[in-house]
Amino acid sequence: MDLQFTQEEDAFRAEVKAFIADNLPDHIQRKVRSGTPLDKEDFEAWHAALNSRNWLGATWPKEHGGPGWNNTQRHIFAEEAALAYAPRLVAFGVSMLGPVLLKFGTEAQKAEILPRILNGDDWWCQGYSEPGAGSDLANLKTRAVRDGDDYIINGQKTWTTLGQHANKIFCLVRTDADVKPQEGISFILVDIDTPGIEMRPIRLIEGGHEVNEVFFTDVRVPASNLVGQENEGWTIAKYLLTHERTNIAGTGYAMRDLAALKDLAARTMRNGKPLSEDPLFAAEMAEAEIDLEALRVTNLRVLAESETGAATNYESSMLKIKGTVIVQRLNGLTRQALGAAAAPFPAVDLPANALTVPEDAAAAAATYFNNRKLSIFGGSNEIQRNIIAKDLFRG
Amino acid sequence: MDLQFTQEEDAFRAEVKAFIADNLPDHIQRKVRSGTPLDKEDFEAWHAALNSRNWLGATWPKEHGGPGWNNTQRHIFAEEAALAYAPRLVAFGVSMLGPVLLKFGTEAQKAEILPRILNGDDWWCQGYSEPGAGSDLANLKTRAVRDGDDYIINGQKTWTTLGQHANKIFCLVRTDADVKPQEGISFILVDIDTPGIEMRPIRLIEGGHEVNEVFFTDVRVPASNLVGQENEGWTIAKYLLTHERTNIAGTGYAMRDLAALKDLAARTMRNGKPLSEDPLFAAEMAEAEIDLEALRVTNLRVLAESETGAATNYESSMLKIKGTVIVQRLNGLTRQALGAAAAPFPAVDLPANALTVPEDAAAAAATYFNNRKLSIFGGSNEIQRNIIAKDLFRG
């Protein structure tokens, strides 16, 4: 038993910290801290900074521009980036399409597409979910029909995150309707500016524009845009689900949010004393801290195992459930700490210092509402429990 | 809207209080308060006291020796009896078999059996559950085969409460195995001393003997012991489930236990001050009190409705779930209030004043464990939720 990081790992952490301190622009950091939505340029600037060090494609092999990190290094990077209020990476290119192409793509696809992901020429988004098929992805309806050297796509995708910034989209489409649902799906790449594509914003509960609907009407795409074989899409989608699992629990975000909450509670007066000294509120914070400490160790246990083999479905689902529950609890406590002052709608332009709430907490309620998504997307926590049930009740 | 009891109802409550004060023997009250299991004589004494006033068969019509109470009066009696630490009534005769005979019995059965229930000549117990059929009562396997003027019963019943004191048992038995499970069941009365019956104690988690297994081997019972028609047992069982619903929530017990808990917490020192002033413990007590206040009003709402019609299944299930959750929470808090002092096993004989725990709290842990049954028996809380689901998701 040894719960310490090695000297090399500590040195790596110091290197990451220093890099972030030197390369994360203040104005971006401030936006992340205050819960202000980032502009396209903000994401691009951070991607570019990381790519200048070959740190963008964290899971990519060195020969394709990746850093050659192991799981522990990726974990350390994710934790430090979260603690430093760095933007989340836009995962669709670097963490999803990249690994898919590396595994299933042709040499031509790799040569053409991979560099453009890293250098920011392309912004990829994801066309998986459909209005009728949320957790039930195998039930997707968007059709791609072969026509000569092309496919013609008709249908609708939804929950396309940051699609408003994208010039490319990778999609799961149905290429065979006469077989079992999982067997007739293909994975295909599409230019957003192809005629027949329309992207419409979905406004979220807290007022932000983060996701989109994408409508496909007779969209003609070259057959060479297929990744892997026709009807191999389900295999690719499943590969992606199990490929990258180091940051499922998101403990870095929770650590960051807990520290900010404690700080806020110490500054917030309630009935004549700091909220941090209110026994009921302090008890909630302490419980959240304990839960988080436990999850951090669970995360490291899974990490230690995954250096030798892959994390199991059980472990991944457990990390997802606990990670989201803890972050959502912290979001709720932060909202609660503000009392009445949580009320202002953050989308309204107000004069400077109009509110007495600290800038970094002004969006607390909006963040709380927005982060309800954490337990819904990427396989809801109920789906995760069903996955665990398959393991527990096997045989 | 009027949440007050009427003057008449208040006067009735005063009458009940006075009767209990005059007629509940001190030594029995002390046993109930301290969680000591009651002897057979204790139950019999309390039944006799009530019957002397015609208050024992609370739902029975006057001509059969009942008090002619309405729902509100029954509610008031149940509440006051609980608050005064009176024994729970042994329900099997007065609240179960009595109403069944009044509805389904022959005149001969009524004339013979009903008086003996009230005057204590017979102690009835219940043969419903079987080892293989807990919540799934329709699946029962105990067979009664017609043989001339008799039935011959073979099988096994379980969870027979206080069967060790009984001289009679009413049973659900399968009289037709070739129809739908619900349609082949009959309701039959059996003398415990009939040859072929064996009663074995089941020891419960906390060490007490409260329930039993009953084994039937070629037990010969006159066919005249059938209640209602052959294969009408399911109808009778369902009638019983919906017949008496005034004390489902058991709010009197919860009120009593909350008051005792507050008293205990005020007397218990923790870290130099009374536990009642510990903010975390006081918060738990206050939440429990709020939940109970709400449930009391819910109970009265259902009661007010049931004066005009019957309570719905939804309402009964809701009262059962909330009532058990609140009592179990209070039991947990009482156990917790004692700290290390909750440990002694109450079945051990100790010198007087050997423990520093107050006598009335000495069985707190045992009561907590024993009362886990509340959410299991009489249709587990999961079954209650399934019942509500049928209502909520209908159509």
Place this chain on the structure above:
Amino acid sequence: MDFTLSEDRRMLSDTLRRYLTDKYDIESRNKAAYAAPFHAPAKYTELAELGVIGAFIAEDQGGFGGAGFDITTVFEELGRALCAEPLLGTLLAVRLLAALGKDDLVEELVAGSKRAAVAVFEPEAGERLSDIATRFADGKLNGRKSVVYGAPGADFLLVAAQADGIIGLYLTDSAETIDYAMIDGGGAGEVLLDDTPAECLAEDAGDVIASALDAGRLALCAEAVGAMDVLLATTIDYMKQRQQFGRPIAVFQALQHRIIDVAIEVEQCRSITTLAASRLDDPAHCAKYVAMAKNLIGRTAIKCAEEAIQLHGGIGMTWEYPGAHYAKRLTMIDHQLGDAAIQLQKVMAAA
């Protein structure tokens, strides 16, 4: 015991439900609730004409209601319709003015011809009136009030302020306010008092303010019950319709049991709100029962909102879906007039 509404209240309830169903649909609500003045003034006037404001006070004060059940009857319907009109501020104001015998002002508020907001809470002051730092001296107010519900467009403000250490109530129509929408719709404002001229309505108003705030808390409880009824029904409907894995998600037992636990708690909220309403005029117990009610409502409303969103999945996260706005409102009600934890501490102190 009688748990049915009186004939008068049932009529008010029916009238109000019909009006709100016809005229206050969710699309126009959302349009009004997020753009200055953050409500629909014409509809506010129509609600006043329907008698909504008169119901908040007794006949001898110029209204025709004033009991706890009158308030809950109105606010339950407002909650069902997710009404963003600033009636919470009006309730507080008209109860204060009526208690202080300001008949002229009461009449104008009841008629809907004028509208007032009540400014009590301050950035550094929590629930305790004794922490109020705003001062009145020489006919002028100095200080700052935070998140004053209904301040945008109000004709005048009633301000709690201290003079010589005693909390009084002051009227001003010339305060500077910074207006904004709240995240769940409706308007509030920061009130900046900088030698702002004001009229003293009562030098010692601590008790009437506390009592008005309790009426406000009761109103919020009833509003939450109305909103929870709708959100629960919406969620159950959705569960029956939404297909996943070839079946409506209503058949999944884990989801069933979770929404049932919410449904049971909503019934408990209805009960405790009824209890608190029955005690509103009992000065010795009102504060405790209202605190009990708002604690249970706070706990339940947030659970109801969270479970509703979760059981809807993505659609429950969208602005376009009415349920999302109910969920927001139900969450933010806990932030108004003291959250569940603050109410619990009051219950503990009263024990």
Place this chain on the structure above:
Amino acid sequence: MDFTLSEDRRMLSDTLRRYLTDKYDIESRNKAAYAAPFHAPAKYTELAELGVIGAFIAEDQGGFGGAGFDITTVFEELGRALCAEPLLGTLLAVRLLAALGKDDLVEELVAGSKRAAVAVFEPEAGERLSDIATRFADGKLNGRKSVVYGAPGADFLLVAAQADGIIGLYLTDSAETIDYAMIDGGGAGEVLLDDTPAECLAEDAGDVIASALDAGRLALCAEAVGAMDVLLATTIDYMKQRQQFGRPIAVFQALQHRIIDVAIEVEQCRSITTLAASRLDDPAHCAKYVAMAKNLIGRTAIKCAEEAIQLHGGIGMTWEYPGAHYAKRLTMIDHQLGDAAIQLQKVMAAA
């Protein structure tokens, strides 16, 4: 980072599991645990011979372990077997005596030839050592100790008492005790000190007592993890076998999701116990991490016990069913050495 047991500890763990599986079945456990002396002395000695007690202290103190992971390795196995031997008292005693350099006594305890219990807590004193009222003066102890684990049959007691306001540690072999079984099995006693002769081991023992108690809390955490693993597996097995409505109850999703939530929490308990074990020798942080662990264990163990009983239904309520005894033990662990609420307050104070 390495989460595997060292070779030595794995051997100890394997040996212990084999021994307990063979010799400490639930029937004989229950027989011993509820009749004086409330454990099985011969098996206690055999456990000592297997090295269990030596594992509690370091080599230079006369043992061959002493690290947090040595303690958790032993107690996790004891928990799996629901072992009722009074090893918690032994752990506290041997850690105290080793810290005070009492090599002879340590040797006897490690060999199992003598057994000691530690008497710290009193009826009116909670967790704070400063509230201890038992006094030592003139070679004699006066006072009362309550629920002293392992007191029945112990060869001597180590008693925390104050002299001149300072908490010291005293040894007596002539105290009057009233012995009883605990509700979850195993023995404890009330210790009546009435001019009872005693030997002073240390005049100022506050720190070593606090440290020994933290080792005891860590042991209880590990014991709970072992017991939860077994109870969880038992429950899942039962759910697969138990038929209701023609199907195993394991197929009911509401039940599945509930036991899964428990399973997830048990993993978190394993994690935080590992963390606390790794910090046991770090005086600056040990108390906080142990408090964190025991808080989470307290919360989870009771939830695990309650859900296990509920998901079993009636059978889980019976003495005959092993799971019931695991459930009792898991509940009562929270009552030993300070419950979840007390631990939480320590974490709050340390924040």
